Amino acid sequence: MLTKNDLSQIRDVVSSTVHSEGAQIRSETRNVIRQELNPLKKQLRKMQKKIDLFIDFLDKQDMELLKKVKKIEEHLGFSTLQ
Numbered sequence: 001m002l003t004k005n006d007l008s009q010i011r012d013v014v015s016s017t018v019h020s021e022g023a024q025i026r027s028e029t030r031n032v033i034r035q036e037l038n039p040l041k042k043q044l045r046k047m048q049k050k051i052d053l054f055i056d057f058l059d060k061q062d063m064e065l066l067k068k069v070k071k072i073e074e075h076l077g078f079s080t081l082q
Contacts, residue, residue, distance in 0.1 A: 002010075073079075
């Protein structure tokens with residue numbers, strides 16, 4: 001028959017084993033997640049650069065169009081809306 005002391009020692013051994021195994025599993029899981037996320041991060045950076053370029057292009061086009069409209073309004077004598 002097991003005594004309270006024996007049960008306490010078994011509990012300590014099981015607890016430490018479970019704790020170390022859990023820590024190892026968490027570590028492995030983090031590594032796998034990092035490996036999976038790295039390519040996604042690269043793709044997101046590329047997409048962000050493309051979006052930034054596209055927005056810059058559209059902003060320039062908008063400014064050019066605004067200048068043209070102002071010149072046409074001035075030439076035709078229209079009052080500008082603001």
